[in-house]
Amino acid sequence: MNKPSKPSQPASTSNFIKHVIESDLSAKKHIAIRTRFPPEPNGYLHLGHAKSILLNFGLAKEYGGSCNLRFDDTNPEKEEQEYVDSIIDSVKWLGADFGGKALYASDYFDKMYECAEYLVTSGNAYVDSQSADEMKKNRGDFTHPGVDSPFRSRSSAENLSLLKEMKDGKHPDGTHVLRAKIDMKSQNMNLRDPAIYRIKRATHHRTGDKWPIYPMYTYAHPIEDAIERITHSICTLEFEDQRPFYDWLLNKLADGKLLERPLPQQIEFARLNLTHVLLSKRLLIKLVEDKHVDGWDDPRMPTLAGARRRGYTAEGFRRFAERIGVSKANQMIDYSILEDCMREHLNEIAPRRMAVLDPIKLVIENYPEGQEELMDVPNHPQKPEWGKRQVPFSRELYIEREDFTDAPEKGYFRLFPGNKVRLRYAYVVECEGWHNGVVRCRYLPETRSGTPGADSVKVKGNIHWVSKKHAHQSEVRLYDRLFSAERPDRTEHLNPKSLNVIQAQLERNLAGTEAGAVQFERHGYFMADRGGFNRTVTLRDSWTRQ
């Protein structure tokens, strides 16, 4: 018997973020690092978020620092408590330690507003009263510099009273916006006086109707980081152009003594791209609303809630994150890598069971009618310490339709007339033929597993079975990828065969409330869910692949 696999211990490879952290630490810039995972509560967490979560929390753990879970709830129109709850749930499930207390950008609204007044009085921000269209027009484009707003030169006294009026709800939505005063001619579009506060009469899921104005992400995020004393603010590549503003803002505010140094540093990495999955929030919502799937936690969904029901494990995700690494080069990861990580972990933790998914009957003609035996079956062939269980054996069994053929192709070594095969953990049988949909064979009594004669007859094939009389019928959901296209971007790419619900015959030990992950031998890993089993991932198969 093989030794249990040793836990794969990938020498945690280095990456550019670790270099920055290590040099900051050795330069004593920080005594300990603090990172953060800052989702907007406007949807369910998906596979892409897993990379970010594992990166941020992983770094904190590796360097003995900490990592905050912070909701970036600055746009009340899109955000809901339902999302907050599901996000917390998923983050915990992934095993991330955020100290048990989630933080909220909305808790800093007062401080942010105070900072805004400072910016206005120090001449670094102004209230613009152009329409959105005018602002857009005056921003210019890649080749043309923007032009200053006619309101750009308002006095700071006027700006301050206008800002206060905005805050006090004296102006309708869209009539004014607070802008940072930087450079309308900057080559970086983000520095052409970015909007930092807008008037928006929307009820916030936490602050209710207290605020008629809300800070923009661009403005809020750096302040959130600084307030929480984040040392390394890790985000995805598309925010690179935002970094100059991040630094500009924080330095102004630190100069004004509104924030403390050392200031957080933004670092960008490439987001996860996976083949065959779609992570666009808009389309994910469409899948749910148009009932292409059964909710956000449908096991086919690329959400963490769905992955969990599918049977994916947090440890599997950790291995995945370790495998794919972190860099600034856009990556396109094949979905099979994720599956392989799950398979690798499940192989270590899933007890083995027998289940016939596509049953046909097999009758052992020379086995006494009415006789039953209990076979000792190991719960995990590589882990004898997991013990054995007893599985009833009798004259009539279910076997897998695929395990019999009357016209064997070259290389096929399972059941066909004249061939011998072992009924796993039981006897070797010889196939006599096939009649009325029933496979007939004779068993060799001396070959019972575990007895001295077990190996007296050598066979290549080894198939699983379930005693017909003792079988436990159950619903099993076989999942395939949701999208057949490698890079799906519309519902037309949906795989019509992504779900196949069947009634399977399981060994009776699978009945009842036994939970968690199991391996159906020779099939794959399955997760008990809602009265049945979900196929998490199949076993590797070098035969049908040929």
Next chain:
RNA sequence: UGGGGCGUCGCCAAGCUGGUCUAAGGCACCGGAUUUUGAUUCCGGCAUUCCUAGGUUCGAAUCCUAGCGCCCCAGCCA
């Protein structure tokens, strides 16, 4: 088109203050061994080459120059 990034084996990815790089590791793939899961495990193989072309140097994936390719930016979204 202006700006910001990125380009090392089929997919990721170390290396990038020049020599120990005829380039680490993982996945995939190809052998071969073990195996009562065509699974697992084990052992072996797998880039004279680092987007291209020049240059600097005794010596370059690492420095310089010029190209090429891909990604991101013109929300009162995040």
